[in-house]
Amino acid sequence: MSRSAHPAGPRHADVLPEGHYSAPPADLNTLDPKVWAQTVTRDPHGVVTVGGLPVTRLAEEYGTPAYVVDEADFRARARAWRTAFGQEADVFYAGKAFLSRAIVRWLHEEGLNLDVCSGGELATALSAGMPADRIAFHGNNKSTQEIHRAIDAGVGRIVLDSFQEIVRVAHIAQSLGKRQRVQIRITVGVEAHTHEFIATAHEDQKFGIPLAGGQAAEAVRRALQLDGLELIGIHSHIGSQIFDMSGFEVAAHRVVGLLKDIRDEHGVELPEIDLGGGLGIAYTSDDDPREPHEIAKALTEIVSRECESAKLRTPRISVEPGRAIVGPTAFTLYEVGTIKPLDGLRTYVSVDGGMSDNIRTALYDAEYSVALVSRTSDAEPLLARVVGKHCESGDIVVKDAFLPADLAPGDLIAVPATGAYCRSMASNYNHVLRPPVVAVHDGEARVIVRRETEEDLLRLDVG
Ligand code: LLP
Numbered sequence: 001m002s003r004s005a006h007p008a009g010p011r012h013a014d015v016l017p018e019g020h021y022s023a024p025p026a027d028l029n030t031l032d033p034k035v036w037a038q039t040v041t042r043d044p045h046g047v048v049t050v051g052g053l054p055v056t057r058l059a060e061e062y063g064t065p066a067y068v069v070d071e072a073d074f075r076a077r078a079r080a081w082r083t084a085f086g087q088e089a090d091v092f093y094a095g096k097a098f099l100s101r102a103i104v105r106w107l108h109e110e111g112l113n114l115d116v117c118s119g120g121e122l123a124t125a126l127s128a129g130m131p132a133d134r135i136a137f138h139g140n141n142k143s144t145q146e147i148h149r150a151i152d153a154g155v156g157r158i159v160l161d162s163f164q165e166i167v168r169v170a171h172i173a174q175s176l177g178k179r180q181r182v183q184i185r186i187t188v189g190v191e192a193h194t195h196e197f198i199a200t201a202h203e204d205q206k207f208g209i210p211l212a213g214g215q216a217a218e219a220v221r222r223a224l225q226l227d228g229l230e231l232i233g234i235h236s237h238i239g240s241q242i243f244d245m246s247g248f249e250v251a252a253h254r255v256v257g258l259l260k261d262i263r264d265e266h267g268v269e270l271p272e273i274d275l276g277g278g279l280g281i282a283y284t285s286d287d288d289p290r291e292p293h294e295i296a297k298a299l300t301e302i303v304s305r306e307c308e309s310a311k312l313r314t315p316r317i318s319v320e321p322g323r324a325i326v327g328p329t330a331f332t333l334y335e336v337g338t339i340k341p342l343d344g345l346r347t348y349v350s351v352d353g354g355m356s357d358n359i360r361t362a363l364y365d366a367e368y369s370v371a372l373v374s375r376t377s378d379a380e381p382l383l384a385r386v387v388g389k390h391c392e393s394g395d396i397v398v399k400d401a402f403l404p405a406d407l408a409p410g411d412l413i414a415v416p417a418t419g420a421y422c423r424s425m426a427s428n429y430n431h432v433l434r435p436p437v438v439a440v441h442d443g444e445a446r447v448i449v450r451r452e453t454e455e456d457l458l459r460l461d462v463g
Helices: 055-062 071-085 101-109 119-127 144-153 163-175 212-225 246-266 292-310 323-329 360-364 454-460
Strands: 048-050 066-070 089-094 113-116 135-137 157-160 180-187 229-235 272-274 316-319 330-341 347-351 381-387 396-404 412-416 437-441 444-449
Touching: 048 055, 055 066, 055 330, 055 412, 055 437, 055 444, 066 071, 066 323, 071 089, 071 101, 071 292, 071 316, 071 323, 071 437, 089 323, 101 113, 101 119, 101 444, 113 119, 119 135, 119 144, 135 144, 144 157, 144 163, 157 163, 163 180, 163 212, 163 229, 180 212, 212 229, 212 246, 229 246, 246 272, 246 292, 292 316, 323 330, 360 396, 396 412
Parallel strands: 066 437, 089 113, 089 316, 113 135, 135 157, 157 180, 180 229, 229 272, 272 316, 347 381
Antiparallel strands: 066 330, 330 347, 330 412, 381 396, 437 444
């Protein structure tokens, strides 16, 4: 549609309505490497390519919407975390961010371990050949079947999350004639600076056992008495999409404080601590995430310093990044369907997906970027809201973003940094089919999770 066919919505910074955006960027065609996967660029015709393949070809071959993941970027980020922490620490990729068998194989090949939090994630990991002893099993309400299966498979650790679970895991391990390696997840009372729903170390929430009031110490006392358990450490995860390292500093201080109390009371120095995941990524050009080597340096320094002052041997550290590895490696490719300019407000751009493939905007008020990727444009910036095709007005993918004013139905647009918590939280709302995940690498593309079909939907509907 040409610009004259849909009279202008607001276009200039001085007449923009309220919202979470800065002034329009100088050039809408430029792709900020902070938010796009590493191999993303534009070809001489202005078409965006990833792994050497134009998005127009990907759309033709695999349809839209589609999640497109840059395998080289995923591997590079996984390796960067592994290298940054070295041989003295373990990196467990948090599978909840996004898990598939190809991802498990890439992680295995790059030397990472895996954190799973359900029977489904465990099954995916095992079926793709992740050695069980490199798997950590999480969750605040693991079923007895899940616990049984995890112990039977020989998972490297189970992270205990409640007093009931301490007894349950010990009992199941004993019934299998095993002694299960476990950590206890504690809440250290840190308020992470992130959205309330993804902050997890303050006390008034469902995860972990509070350090406050001596509850964590009591959990340790009980775990140490049970023959079915080998208590190897303490776990803390303070939240997600965090940029400020001070929360980790306080958490490490308190976890080491507990290790010291355990040593003083039981004469035991626990050999491991896990500081969880939660490191933030850039969703827009305004975000400034830290590099893995900076994070590794900061965390290992904090723990060594704390241990030195508590006169403890420095335990082996582990971390569980999910978003920071997979988030930036993928984008969601959509086709523009309809365009509605609302005078004095903004222009609504509807795409062929929506809250079923990205619930984060509706759920957390998350911010995303967007770009026209099937061509370049010199048209002036248009304040747009990218919305989906669902029967709900909160079905927003990108709340406020600038797109060129000559945007037209049939154009391809892409939302970067959707590798984490988009496919893994996707739904079938309105019986919309979940998009495929297409991996690209060195000029080749392959589907690693196929598009859902109507047959898939109807197969479950057995009424
Ligand atoms: N370890 C534990 C114990 C966790 O609970 C989580 C995330 C992670 C590691 C990985 O956190 P990451 O590095 O990916 O931030 N759905 C929300 C995020 C929920 C995170 C839940 N736990 C979102 O879309 O932002």
